[in-house]
Amino acid sequence: MDKYEVFKKQVNNLINIDLNYYKEKQMKRRISSLVARNNFKDFEDYFDGLKKDKQLLNQFVNYLTINVSEFYRNPSQWQVLEKDIIPRIINRDKKTLKVWSSACSTGEEPYSLVMLLTNFFPLKDIKVLATDIDDEALNKARLGLYSEKSLSNLPKGFKEKFFTKIENSYKINEEIKKCVEFKKMDLLKDSFPTYVDLLTCRNVMIYFTEEAKELLYDKFYKSLSDNGILFVGSTEQIIMPEKYKYKPVKTFFYEKIIK
Ligand SMILES: C[S@@+](CC[C@H](N)C(=O)[O-])C[C@H]1O[C@@H](n2cnc3c(N)ncnc32)[C@H](O)[C@@H]1O
Missing domain, CATH: 3.40.50.150 (Vaccinia Virus protein VP39)
Structure with missing residues (x-):
């Protein structure tokens, strides 16, 4: 199983968000850039970080969920x-x-x-x-x-x-x-x-x-x-x-x- 597949499983176990339902290409690209931005080697290394660091985990969930909104949008x-x-x-x-x-x-x-x-x-x-x-x-x-x-x-x-x-x-x-x-x-x-x-x-x-x-x-x-x-x-x-x-x-x- 490739590292991203393993990562998806681990994320689901840790925070109960199933990344399989999100468009793969887009999501993988977004997470990869987060991995690089936080100076982790790969998905595996990044997941170890997520487990240990609550702030990093919050950043991950926030980034993943894309919260932009406004009143009377459109x-x-x-x-x-x-x-x-x-x-x-x-x-x-x-x-x-x-x-x-x-x-x-x-x-x-x-x-x-x-x-x-x-x-x-x-x-x-x-x-x-x-x-x-x-x-x-x-x-x-x-x-x-x-x-x-x-x-x-x-x-x-x-x-x-x-x-x-x-x-x-x-x-x-x-x-x-x-x-x-x-x-x-x-x-x-x-x-x-x-x-x-x-x-x-x-x-x-x-x-x-x-x-x-x-x-x-x-x-x-x-x-x-x-x-x-x-x-x-x-x-x-x-x-x-x-x-x-x-x-x-x-x-x-x-x-x-x-x-
Ligand atoms: C771009 S905002 C949309 C806000 C608002 N509906 C609007 O149109 O301005 C997308 C929201 O979807 C939420 N979201 C993503 N996946 C979700 C899921 N599986 N279940 C519920 N909310 C989810 C995110 O947390 C985020 O707050």
Whole structure:
């Protein structure tokens, strides 16, 4: 077995992340550069380091998971969400929505969802489940402190309404924070919530193999409520959605077909 194969197995045992589900070429290249940057000889040598050094292990998980995010990422899609998708779901006589931001990273996406939903519901009726595999990202999300740059796509007035400026950063207000429940979850291994009306999975599937994507489409299908909506990232359109029993309602938005 080559050293990378052994490394993948050891990583899975150590931190329970299965690299086999991530695109091999891309992942191997990324990890190799990390190995070199930290002056290790090879994967074997690097893994010995990971076992001994918690900080090195944190750096590895962080690098691997790629946490970049921003509020209202791809703003035109958030307009579609507000103008077409949410009204479409509400028309089904829903008083509240079950919303899940999967792979939520540092919280920009679930907080954006809450802010958008305030245009439809009182805060007391808004609940968003937000999950990610990365503990450190989740801790940042719970803290809710952001740079001005990450807020630049927000609709007019949102910054003033939902954030408090602290020196050069912006802190999300408590009332918004309270609507989000953050939880650690591995999309590829853990079981999913059910009866979800709106499920976002954005900018993570690009890192997964075809096999992992198929597994996810199926798990998401089971997780969605009847006619629930899956919102994907801007390079993650589903090829042949019918195969997985989804109907495209707008670009990047898919509805669960029930038969
Ligand atoms: C680029 S961020 C996407 C953040 C946000 N959804 C957005 O579009 O801005 C990708 C996130 O996927 C998470 N991730 C990677 N593999 C995962 C897995 N197997 N299960 C859950 N989250 C995962 C990473 O930790 C990272 O926070």
